[in-house]
Amino acid sequence: MSSHRAMSAPEMVPSSFGPDTDAAPTLALQRVALRYGRGPEILKGVDLVLPEASFTFLTGPSGAGKSTLLKLSYLALKPSRGLIQLFGEDVALLKPTAMQRLRQRIGVVLQDFRLIDHLTVFDNVSLPLRVAGRARESYISDVTELLQWVGLGHRMNAYPPTLSGGEKQRCAIARAVIAKPDLLIADEPTGNVDPEIGLRLLRLFAEMNRMGTTVLIATHDHALIQEMPSRIVNLDNGRLHDGLPAISPKGGHAF
Amino acid sequence: MSDPLLTESPAPTSPLPPEEPLLPNGPAQGRALLIVLGVMATLAILSLLFARGAVRLDTNWAAQLSQSSTVQVLVSNEALRETQMENAANLLRRAVPNAMIEALSREDSQALIQPWLGSTRLPEDLPIPGVITVKTPTRLPVESLTRQFEEAGLRVSLDDHSRFSERLKKTVDRLVLLGLGLVVLTFIAATAVSIFATRSGLAAQRDIIHVLVQAGASDSFVAWLFVGRAAYHGAIGAVFGALAALALWIYVSLGPARDTLGWSGIGDGLSDLLWVLALIIAFAAVCAVAAGWAARRQLAYERRRA
Secondary structure, rough: OHHHHHHOOOOOOOOOOOOOOOOOOEEEEEEOOOOOOOEEEEEEEEEEEEEEOOEEEEOOOOOOOOOHHHEEEEEEEOEEEEEEEEEEEEEHHHHHHHHHHHOOOOEEEEOOOOOOOOOHHHHOOHHHHHHHHOOOHHHHHHHHHHHHHHHHHHOOOHHHHOHHHHHHHHHHHHHHOOOOOEEEEEOOOOOOHHHHHHHHHHHHHHHHHHHOOOEEEEOHHHHHHOOOOOEEEEEEOEEEEOOOOOOOOOOOOOO | OOOHHHHHHOOOOOOOOOOOOOOOOHHHHHHHHHHHHHHHHHHHHHHHHHHHHHHHHHHHHHHHHEEEEEEEEOOOHHHHHHHHHHHHHHHHHHHHOOOOEEEOOOOHEEEEEEEHHHOOOOOOOOOOOOEEEOOOOOOHHHHHHHHHHOOOOOEEEEEEOOOHHHHHHHHHHHHHHHHHHHHHHHHHHHHHHHHHHHHHHHHHOOHHHHHHHHOOOHHHHHHHHHHHHHHHEEEEEHHHHHHHHHHHHHHHHOOOOOOOOOOOOOHHHHHHHHHHHHHHHHHHHHHHHHHHHHHHHHHHHHHHOO
């Protein structure tokens, strides 16, 4: 996996901080609203554009609807109203096969990890490649290298129930990035790891972003946001507010 | 890589274990399913084997019956028995030169009607019909013979067993239909069981399915996981069912129903075995197709609901 081999000296400046780019956006939400059943609207007419290769933090208080917004973004939910465009395609008009094709371009890190207990760490991480129909021999070295990079090289034959919370999180992140997705969506990706590992994972995201992946991270971790000069959008009471980059692109960063 | 953080993660020392199947094997559920499928396969295979046995019996009996006929000479007077029997036998010899003709004695003829008349002593002058058995390689020309007997002034009743053969064939046809109906019913039950097991599997593995779908798995990809599992369960269940059915079949064939199931040699056993093999394959295929259909339908339903 060339992207990981190139990580020894990362260039951490994000390529974009907002929607003001000429490239077609990776993700565009227009007046998107969502309610579960007959309950209140969780999201109330959200507009969000993620340009290609942008890096965005999504913040907001608990219960603001961050996870719901992410679910809409990675096609796990359909909006009650509004338009979602992913990679330039209106998802409401997509057939199942096209939806599947789009999902293969998205890496997702969920808060609850969603690791498969009867598969080893190696098999969990290689899942997207296996689903894509690649032969095991073709990705053994890539997966092994990535697992070493996230600090799980010695645990690749372990099963998720034997992993610590931090190890599970790194495993989930490795699974999300192994197929080099065009869009990476992470829900509290550093919530269970110590600051050093959290920093290291952020470097992984930044490196992927540098290689062209659009990154959207939902987090409460202000320390993490401070480490990465990026666009911040704040979700509060179902409405989205665009914020300023935590640190100016001209400023330094922690790496 | 020069990243100092890498030092905390030593290189893996143990080799990778073989790739696990994406769906876990639930031993308890799998066992119960295997038992149900095995019982159904046993019933299907027994039905098939009994249907085949009935067909063989029909074939054997029909062949034997078509080669033998019975001529009853309705003797007008006991004093003329010998003459009329001799005339009838001579006429048969002339009409069917290659036939084996045997005229039964009065005592043997009487013995044949004993079951209807009981053990009462019969009067000496009772005109008991004389019986002549005729064995021919081909069916007897009944109409032509009847005419010749009439012309010779002999009252006879000619029975080439064709009516009995037709009834036997009809009965056997119905038995075969019944057997095949049972096989079809068993296959329908296997289909329903496979659909139920697939739906249960989809519900039980919901989290795994979500992960797979999120990783870009198509409905077909997920459905194939269940197809493979159902085919495996179907095949294993059918093999166990076949072993049980064959054991029972062999016991019945060689024990209580010896000489009545139409076995005429090892060839019949081998041809039965081929049918059983075909049924095992069909059983596994039916389970697999049902699972694939159920999985795709359920996934489409879940997608519409999302």
